[in-house]
Amino acid sequence: MINTDDLKNTLLEEKARLMLELSGVGHENPEIEGDWQPSAPDLNIPTADINDTADSMEAFEEAAAIEVELEARLLEVDSALSRIEAGTYGICRICGSAIEDARLHANPAAPTCIAHREG
Numbered sequence: 001m002i003n004t005d006d007l008k009n010t011l012l013e014e015k016a017r018l019m020l021e022l023s024g025v026g027h028e029n030p031e032i033e034g035d036w037q038p039s040a041p042d043l044n045i046p047t048a049d050i051n052d053t054a055d056s057m058e059a060f061e062e063a064a065a066i067e068v069e070l071e072a073r074l075l076e077v078d079s080a081l082s083r084i085e086a087g088t089y090g091i092c093r094i095c096g097s098a099i100e101d102a103r104l105h106a107n108p109a110a111p112t113c114i115a116h117r118e119g
């Protein structure tokens with residue numbers, strides 16, 4: 001039998017880590033709760049030449065890609081936490097059967113059983 005309290009703690013820890021990482025590459029959208037946006041690079045460097053600008057655009061694109069991944073993971077973690085609150089945690093959202101314990105231990109945010117795993 002799966003211990004939901006343990007997994008909830010794991011999820012909360014992961015959420016805290018994701019928020020911390022997100023705050024390094026982006027900032028929370030003040031208008032939409034839970035939405036994050038990549039931080040714009042500082043292009044106002046007085047000594048910036050064209051190469052510096054290209055570098056910071058590249059850094060921005062990289063940060064934006066990381067931001068998108070972190071935000072997607074945060075959404076998964078958040079929805080797993082709300083399933084715990086709703087009492088529907090550990091139920092495959094495709095077939096409605098119980099998600100395997102081993103799968104939940106490997107990924108506490110998993111929304112589906114092994115058979116319906118995406119990717």
Ligand SMILES: [Zn+2]
Nearest residue numbers: 092095113116
């Ligand atoms: Zn399933």
